[in-house]
Each structure stands twice: as structure tokens, then as C-alpha cells.
Amino acid sequence: MRELTYFVAMSLDGYIAGPNGEFDAFAVEGEHAAPIWERYRGTAPTQLAEAAGLTIDGCPFDTVLMGWNTYAVGLPALPNPYAHLKQIVFTREQSSPEGSEAVQFTNADPREVIRDLKAQPGKGIWLCGGGQLAARLRTDIDRLALKIQPVMFGAGVRLFGDTGYAPESWKLESMQSFASGVCLAEYSRA
Template sequence: MRELTYYVALSLDGFIASPGGEFDAFLAEGDHMGPLWERYRGTAPTALARSVGLEVEDGPFDTVVMGWNTYGVGLPDHHLADPYQHLRQIVFTRSHVAPAGSDGVTFTDADPVETVRALKQEEGRGIWLCGGGALAAELADEIDRLALKINPVLLGGGVPLFGQRPYAPSAWTREHTRAFESGVVLAEYARS
């Protein structure tokens, strides 16, 4: 069965984006970049990765799921209506319509839990939960793995890692931790 991995950057105080949805406070350069790409190849927009010579094929995921706010980061200024062309892309939204140029993206108002459960039953590689926090809160019980790129920055507010998830403790097992000179720490967990 396929697994859902929440692979995301976050601040020391647990935010994945600023109050306005930006994530430019996170480190985009440093000794962490190469090893993270090697481990999670294909987790950058196709055109961006190829423009800097990064291969997107043969990564751990063949499907990416995200909420509208995460998807919308690439619109309109960045012209990324079809960001992960090398992956099957599913965007959950209840009120937005597909923008021009998004032919490779599936937009749905279907229940995220039911959708992910169905995806897990299909053949293929892993499923990447790209964001955001509200969707992660809805899918918390379906997430099999956490891969957290903890950045050495405090945001003081913004989009929490798991949105407004109600109090519901669940145990996780640390599988791997790697600290980089940049200050970024990759912490990987599996559901216990």
C-alpha cells in the first residue's frame, strides 16, 4: 500500500508559512540543499528544478496533494499553474476554479480523507502532502510519515504545521535525523 508523507519546511516555532502564506524566511541555500534533493528528488516545481539542472525523475513520490493556498503561491506572478508536471497533482478546493494553464492539475472538492485512502490503494510510489496546515489537520490520521525540514528561524505567527487540529495525541517513531551546518535539521518520523 502507498504511503502519505508530509514533507514540508517549518520554523522552530512550528509554522510552515508566514501569515500571508509566504515561505521566503526559510533557507534556500546551504549544505542541506543537495542531500535533501537527493533524498526527496522531484519536490520542486518542474520548470524551476530543470532551470537549475536538477533531475525530477525517480523520486520517492509520483503524486502530490495540496490545498488551494499552497497551490496558489505560484499564481499569478510566478506563472506556475501546472507546477509539478512530473507528478500527478491534486488540489483540494471548495471555491476556486482551475486557472488557465493548469491542464495537468486535478482540482477537487471531494473529501480529502476519502481521496487519500483511494490513492493509497492504487499502484505506484509515495504520495506527497505538500501543504498546507489546514489540509494536514484534516489528513492527520492518514499521514504515514513526517519529513520535517526544520529551519533555524522563528516566525512568531503564520500557518501552523497542523492548522487548528484539535487536541488528539498520536505517537510517532523517529526514523532519521540529520543536522546541517546551515542550521536546517531534517527530522523524519513514522507513525507508531
């Protein structure tokens, strides 16, 4: 069965974006970038990867899931951000923008969609963002891959939105730290 991996950058205080969706405080360059890309190649928008000379071959995922706010970060310039992957955007209100024909927009229950995806053959499934979407899929996530950044936001979009108190155990699979202060922590469900 395919696995759902929540691979995302987060601040030391557990935010994946600021109050208005800001994420520019996260370090995207530095000595951590190449090893993380090697492990999770193909997790940059297609056009950006090509412009930077990064290969997307060998991506551990063939499908990417995101909420509307995560998707909208690239608009209007990138209406088809991950052209090399099957893209599913969960939204209740927004319509598909021009140029996004390859992107699937849905208001279906994310848990039903992920269960259907997991039953199909293929590579891994990447949840790339949306704290509220992650909260809805919390019990369906098999792996966490957290790029922990040496910054604190104080407010914003939490890793798992506003789920309330609900303890879950996870098993640390690997932890890689870099001189930049960034750490890649990988967990599987305990």
C-alpha cells in the same frame, strides 16, 4: 499499500508559512540543499528544477497533494507546478486557472481521496502543504519529513492547522543536521 508523506519546511515554532503565506525566511540554499534534494528529488516545481539543473528522476513520489493556498503561491507563472507528478489541489471555492489542465481540482473529502489513492498501485504520495489540509489528513499521514529551519515566525500557518489537543506518537526514523542550522527529521507512525 502506498504511503502518504507530509514533506514540508517548518520553523522552530511549528509554522509552515507566515500569516500571509510568507515562506521566504526559509533557507533554500546552503549545504543542506543537496543532501535533502538527493533524498527527496523531484519535490521542486518542474520548471524550477529544470532551470537549476536538478534531476527529477528517482522521485519517491508520483502524486502530490496540496491545498489551494499552497498551489496559488506559483500563480500565475506556474499553473502546472509539478508537471512530472499527478497533482491534486483541494479547494472548495476556486476554479482552475488557465494552463492548469494537468492539475486535478477537487472539493471531495480529502480522506476519501487519500484512501482511494493508497489503494491504487504506484509510488509514494506527497502532501506538500496546507496546514488545514494536513489537519484533515492527520490520521492518514504515514510519514513526516520535516525540514526544520532555524527561524521562528511567531504567527502564521501551523504545521497541522488548528487541530486542538490530540496527542499522537511518532517514531524517529532519522535525523540529519546541517551547519546551516537546518535539520531533516523523518518520522513514521508509532
